[in-house]
Amino acid sequence: MLKVTINDQMIEVPEGYTVLQAAQIVDTEIPVFCFHQRLNIAGNCRMCLVEMKNSLKPIASCAMPATDGMVIYTKTEMVKKARRGVLEFLLINHPLDCPICDQGGECDLQDITMSYGSGMSRYKENKRAVSAKNMGPLVKTFMTRCIHCTRCIRFAKDVAGIQELGAIGRGEHMEITTYLDQAITSELSANIIDLCPVGALTSAPYAFKGRPWELKSTESIDVMDAVGSNIRIDTYNLKVMRILPRIHEQVNEEWLSDKSRYACDGLMKQRLDRPYIRHNGQLEPATWSQAFKAIKDKLKTVKGSQIAAFVGDMVESESILALKDLMQALGSPHTECRQEGALLSAQYRGGYLFNTSIEGLERSDACLIVGANIRCDAPLIHTRLRKRYGMGDYKVAYLGGKIAKHRDLTFPVDFLGTDPHVLDQILSGKHPFRKILKEAKNPVLILGMEALTRLDAMIILRKCGEIAEKYKMIRKDWNGFNILHRAANRVGALDLGFVPGRGGLARDEIINSVEKNDIKVLYIHGADELPFDRFEKAFIIYQGHHGDRGAHRADVILPGAAYTEKNGTYVNMEGRVQRGIQALQPPGDAKEDWRIIRALSEVLDMSLPYDTLEALRKRMEVINPIYKTLDQVIPGDWSMVGRDGKLSKEPFAPSLNAYYMTDSISRHSETMARCFHDIDIMAKTRGELDAA
Template sequence: MPKLTIDGIELEVAPGTSVLQACEQLGIEVPRFCYHEKLSVPANCRMCLVEMEKAPKPIASCAMPCGEGMVIKTDTDTVHKARKGVMEFLLINHPLDCPICDQGGECDLQDQAVGYGFDRGRYGEEKRAVKDKNLGPLIKTIMTRCIHCTRCIRFSDEIAGVSVMGATGRGEHMEIGTYVEAAVSSELSGNLVDVCPVGALTSKPYAFTARPWELRKTESVDVLDAVGSNIRIDTRGGEVLRILPRLNEAVNEEWISDKTRYAHDGLKRQRLDRPYIRENGKLRAASWEEALALTAAKLKGAAPEKIAAIAGDLADAESLLALKDLLGGMGVASLESRQDGSAIDAASRAGYIFNSTIAGIEQADQILLIGTNPRWEGALVNARIRKRYLQGGLTVTVLGPRVDLTFPIEHLGNDATLLNAIADGSHPYAETLKAAKKPLLILGSGALARPDGAAVWAAARAVAEACGLVREDWNGFNVLHRAASRVGALDLGFLPAKGGRDLAGILDGARKGEVEVVYLLGADEIDAQNFGRAFVIYQGHHGDRGAHRADVILPGAAYTEKNATYVNTEGRAQHTRQATFPVGEAREDWKIIRALSGALGKPLPYDTLQQLRKRLADANPVFAQVDRVTPAAWGAFGTAGAVAAAPFTLPVENFYMTDAISRASATMAECTEAFVSPAVAERTGTHG
């Protein structure tokens, strides 16, 4: 391990560490524009110049590996003069339009110009102007501001895996853009705005909306998929103006998907802001007292076996537990949280979580994807697989539909019966899995929603056990969920009790009149026609499918409007935090259920969030381990049986619209029109 001296301080660093990284270890700030710790090193902005003893000129610290005996100086007159010269050249063609730039206040160029800029310019020629590029509905371009750091190109190539960005021309004629004018069709494209150190790439939906110092910042968690990306919610007044990623190396690193980032405008559209009651076929506004009284009367008037509850994909753990306690206390056994009809149950926690963890993907050398498209079902999981692929030594094999995952795959086919062949060793791929040092299997939640889902689940377990995926030091069996509420609901046992009906049984009973009252806790992914003549109580925050069928609507709070607990696909409990207040008369979901319990004359034994979270921890210790993954004990799950030869189908047809919030988003509608509709037309041959 090389030892070097930086500004008179001697330190020892790992081999391959750059001088810039060594400076950061000492807390010495080195300015940079092109360098980004998650991207390759191009060393083309030269802002990170430092002085090295015996070197004839300043060196680019980002590209210089540390060597034994190096003597580095970062705070000399030579260094300051060199950096000021670089800054002067960078500003020669820059439009200097900070007052109208959306990057103002959080711009790297602006920040460094304070330290290394000058109060006047010596350049008297005309500035260069560059035509703006159309990168789609999400990214606004003002390319005259571009300083050619190439971060956007490297992000597109290396992280997103969509090689659409590049540089054309040379010298003064060099321009950054797409080779053929086209929108950046990546589900991670919004991160280009974050990596751009100037105002060349900014957020199109956010343009001219607010300044960073006007915003109140709240750290929270995304719930539009099951990854649990860490986010920061920026609000002004009662409105969410933007959502940005928050660093969490174990989950999303510093990236988020475009749906996470841009669907927030759906939070102010089609909202339920007051209780409603259906009379004579039409909904009318009502008071809370009236709505709760009617709800309580219907629940009291039905036998427990004629009441059912279905929880939606965005339900938080607190409301799930409160509803389970309330209805369970009434003797109701028909509780369901698997809106997609999945065969998964809570028999073994290791059978329904991402056991290797998302970060653990980086250790795998063989990955088998079964009936899943991680690029749309968990964009950050797919990005992590690509990161591991770029490190070399990884083979990704797909059993299911062939899709573009941004990295090469080996396609086994789309015959589900191959699972049994791999498990019994008759398929040659079984030997490949057995020979891998750390094999990993990712089972898509869509594969478990088939009629033979329980058999698929059991077959996947058999593959894991037969091919050495589960060992003392490694568990490579993973389920990739799509619903943010699913793992938390399974942890709480929000499932049919003995004698209770599952989803198919509830819908069948409602059609036949055997189920008289259905309580929907944000359940919007079910065809409302299936409820027959049952009395439907809908508790949620958007006027989506569930609300259209409801007889009583109890307006709840969205994830940005409440302090709530969600468990992501790897079993990590995380908290969302309230960034704004619920709209109108809407209330936090657990408080609504607590008020309903009072109206029923059976008040729940908790009045505060702290008391409810203590009850959560008592129900399952997982909820007390916030932001930690507790390894699950391996056990039996699934139902052994014949896996049908029917091909796997992918559950997500439109990445941009998968829930009530994103379906209400105008930005997601634009993305659907720009990216999904042309692809559908191409696939079905329905152009024009």
């Protein structure tokens, strides 16, 4: 430890700390623009100047390593004068447009100028003007405001891993721009808006929509993927205006994917705001009592074994349990949460979790990815892998379908091909990558949905489990076997056992039984990724919040609440239980989902044994004690999963690269549609040209 004195207070700091980090230990404020704790040090804004004893000039505290016996002062006249001078230079070309700037009220430059500036400028010459840059449909630019802190460039390079931002020119003529004036193709591009300290980069969809002091903020959980990012929902009246990330070091750090941030404009499009009943082939508005009566009349004519239920990817645990209880009361064992067909067993929790944990990836030293398009499925898992690669000495291999160039990992990866029999070679020790796995201290295996939806998925699952055990990925102090989920609450549904009961049918079996007319009633709760063209013979009850694929085929529609409109519990891919908080009321006659199921059970004379959210959550804790723990990763019990057999000769299919429009909310988002057109299509075209 090093002994450093800051403002006459002696402290001890670890080797490698900078003066700025040392000052933060004693809560001494030093203003910064270019410095950010998650980015490499640039040292180019000079706002963090401090005085060091025996130094004739002030030093940049963000870049100066702390040394033993160092004496630092942060409030002397030299420091104050230096900060005023830096701010005066930064403001020389800055436009006086605070009243119309979207950064107003959240601007670091405003705050720091008020605290450390001189309040006047001696600059009389004409200001420099810089043209706006095209950074795509998400980022609005006003580059005259730019102070060249380079945070955006460093984020794109170090965190997102795509070098599509850079600086051209020198001195006063320096400009930040994109490659060939094209949109940024990263799924994390909008994080540069949060990083920009001056309003040069602002949110294009949110431009001129509101001021921060007009908004009501609610802390909640994102449901656009299975990471469980912590978010802040900003609302005005009855509308979600924007969604921003909250800091959670173990989950999303302080980043947020673009879909999670901007798909919220789809929340008010094509909403289901009242019940509907199909008459003569047409859906007609109805009351709740009429809708419930239609369901009751139909259920009277069928047996429990002729009823099946699906839950979708964004459904919260409370309504999943309520629907499971209702199906049990009806006598149906046909319950299914795996709407894409991934036959993961709910018997052993360690067999369907991301066991290493998201933060734990930083401690791994080798990684085998099987059938997972990580940048599309979970962009923030990609940032963790990218972060680990940046630490050095990290080997990654990928086995699966070919991934489009604009969606591949942004660091060196050994491509093992598309033949699933490579797993046999690794298991038998005949493949070169087995040496890396054998020598690694903390190897990990990431198994994705593209592998788990194949016909030989259960065999692949078994092979991967055997690889994990053979190469010591499963130990008391380490579990490197990971399932990469796409669905926000798939783990929560598996924890509650929303899978076929005794004698129950799985996803494909239910679909086949519907075609044979053995299953006559389908209760579909927020599941819009099913083959509805094969459900012609079934009576479909659809409960959800958007007029998406399921609603178009439904015989009765029960309007539910979106994730921003209800209190709900979600379990992310690593098994962390988190709770989303209601930010606003559902539109029209729509209700919270668990209340709909509870009310329906009463009409069916099968009243569920809970009337309040608290009582329902108590029952969740009885079903699975994991729900007693909030914001904790509880290790899952491990046992070999899958089944023995021979792998298919069919190679892995080319990876699906859909990212922007994958669910009922994002499919109705104008912003996501623009991203798909401006970014996805452009990047694919550019990739084809590069290949040619």
